[in-house]
Amino acid sequence: MAQEKKLVEEITSMEADFAQWYTDVVKKAELIEYSSVKGCMIIRPYGYALWENIQRQLDADFKDTGVENVYMPLFIPESLLQKEKDHVEGFAPEVAWVTHGGDEKLQDRLCVRPTSETLFCDFYSNIIQSYRDLPKLYNQWCSVVRWEKTTRPFLRSTEFLWQEGHTAHATEEEANERTIQMLNVYADFCENVLAIPMIKGKKSDKEKFAGAEATYTIEAMMHDGKALQSGTSHDFGDGFAKAFDIQYTDKNNQLQYVHQTSWGMSTRIIGAIIMVHGDNSGLVLPPRIAPIQAMIIPIAQNKEGVLDKAYEIKNKLKDFKVRVDDSEKTPGWKFSEQEMRGIPIRIEIGPKDIEKNQAVVVRRDTREKIFVSLDEIEIKVEEILENMQFDMLSRAKAHRDSHTYSAKNMEEFEQIINNKPGFIKAMWCMDQDCEKEIKDRTGATSRCMPFEQEHIDDNCVCCNKPAKTMAYWGKAY
């Protein structure tokens, strides 16, 4: 029992210190371990199993739209990185430089890729000649490095895992369609699989990707009311094509520049899963992404027939990811572990349950206890997991909506930002000076100009001149 207490006691409550709660959960649920390499984390088996599930499902979604996977080099020669002016300005300050190979000093320094636009452009300039070669719809799963001063597991680390899609198209329209298509793939995946509702919209010019004509984003609200940019999709127009000379001959034998996109989602999304769904007992994982969906915990497992029955139930549930915890720990200790790891349901089975031909199913999110006849356990487990998946999305939506406010002027804006964590909807003239002033005065950044616009007022919340858009504002990770 001493041990049991310890497991729970060591988590800081989210109300007391949300940042510390987060750090406690990632460590105690054994998602990550810190490494000897500053700013780099070790992703442990349970964390990596989550990432593998994300990969498997997203990768299938990509392939359904015609995307093919490739692998590009880890290194980018300095001369290549410098070809697109905005891009190099955005990334050069935060890259790791390789200067020596073995004992030999390199002529042209190599940076460890922070993102691979320049490599894909170089590649495309070699393999695209004719309109018949288009579109190119390539993606890679890899790690990238950005030299970060302050790091946090999953949210901001020197090295992180991600996918980066890079496409080349004959026309501007097709590139724009692809940009939006992939944003929708991300948003649908987050809603349907991760139970995280997303706001889809366009980034301001200040917040857009270095080198992009337009950046689109999906933004989620964490439990503490802060925003997490969860995936982005960039429309490059023909800017990179001109810098890298990527041309094709069209059907009329005329040379044309291609139009490009890129889009990425990273291990950062694991941070969102934790901060949207977690509670003071640890992780809460949506059933559709959980590496283990049900943990069967035998009660009085030394009594005859209990373990056999536990494994009998496991065999009945072969369509689900189920384990039996038959370790020597106490049931209470096992409950705490199952809760800490966010396993969607636990199935308790003891001598009394066996007598009644039942098991007790406990939902991780609501802690609801459901008595289920062993004759219908497959169908009931399926139903409970489906309900849980649905309820988690509903709760996340309700939380977001109840923490979203409107402001018509800076007094209202400041009043809200200083007292109520969450998002603020406010009109904007789209002038960068106003964006900067809002950030300086409140700490809130423009999250996006959502596709679903609302009319809050006629004028900009900051300068009171005529507004051009409604934007979401908030403090962000």
Next chain:
Amino acid sequence: MAQEKKLVEEITSMEADFAQWYTDVVKKAELIEYSSVKGCMIIRPYGYALWENIQRQLDADFKDTGVENVYMPLFIPESLLQKEKDHVEGFAPEVAWVTHGGDEKLQDRLCVRPTSETLFCDFYSNIIQSYRDLPKLYNQWCSVVRWEKTTRPFLRSTEFLWQEGHTAHATEEEANERTIQMLNVYADFCENVLAIPMIKGKKSDKEKFAGAEATYTIEAMMHDGKALQSGTSHDFGDGFAKAFDIQYTDKNNQLQYVHQTSWGMSTRIIGAIIMVHGDNSGLVLPPRIAPIQAMIIPIAQNKEGVLDKAYEIKNKLKDFKVRVDDSEKTPGWKFSEQEMRGIPIRIEIGPKDIEKNQAVVVRRDTREKIFVSLDEIEIKVEEILENMQFDMLSRAKAHRDSHTYSAKNMEEFEQIINNKPGFIKAMWCMDQDCEKEIKDRTGATSRCMPFEQEHIDDNCVCCNKPAKTMAYWGKAY
């Protein structure tokens, strides 16, 4: 027709220049493209699809033995790399060094991982305390970097993709068992899936991994008679554990060092698939690893009903990876492409075939034409693919066996090595001086001391002193 000729003409024949044939195939089959980064290749969709198939099957094999996946940092601090003496001596001369993060010069240089023993050891020293924490059976899929002077696609490149398994065990026996177990996983995968027969054995001390007590290897013979080391499994004993202080308390509460293993297979194996099975028309892929198993090629596809029938066949073959080539190219051009890409079978369907309710199935390896009734095409395709898989392994075995010789003295050895490409079986005293002399005189290295020993003679082929082992010798990639 001009185009058709070009596709075939551009491949050098393997008899004229095997190295050039290899380069032609990897380029023309669109497996890779060279990049602007010296020694780094771009793996194109068809090449990456091959790697994905390898990954999927090997990963399942690993997990069946209890292995879990993790992800470790890309970088190793210089101080960490230096902890195990033999290991740093083996790898330091060929690593890429990161000296700057952004504008800031690093205190402790970081090398880009050439392999991750040191990181896993550092990790294990933090998470292993008790015998209850053992074994740890971790693996990661990632890229590694080794600064190579001369590089060749898949066979030797500055960066390559691989998996590296790292395990920690309570006892020496358990570690040794795991080392052999994983070698067998590799060998079985190569034989059963890649149709490549392997010789399993132990590396000489000279050829073993830097820091290992023993290295085991699987060695394959390429079409030109050279050896390709295709996968290795290392038994570390407690050497790394002592250098990194990885100790656990056993059941008697005594501190003990763990015993470790590591094992890896890389994209190099794709080079083996090419060089074992390929021919002068291009790749020949074993059905069980091919990204596309059958290409349906309509003949006179503009005639009514032909394309419909082609798609009808595709639908019937939904258990296989099948495509229809309905592009505007000529059938002859499509045949050449299917052959170049090594797609195991093509299915020709034209108006005359439709009249006879048949299709013509052509095997890529033997070019055998098989007339198949459309009523039994599913079962026939399955049978043909299975036969082809089996025949490819048999042919590779026969080729290896007919190019394997025995030598009792250096005269015989030199006579063979200078005239007949292949492997030489010869006795050895296990003295490194003899190993060196053989290499200096003949260019052949000791490939392995095979598990299946034969008695060729009593004495060492080189010094004529009593022999301790039979070894395979050969020129190698």
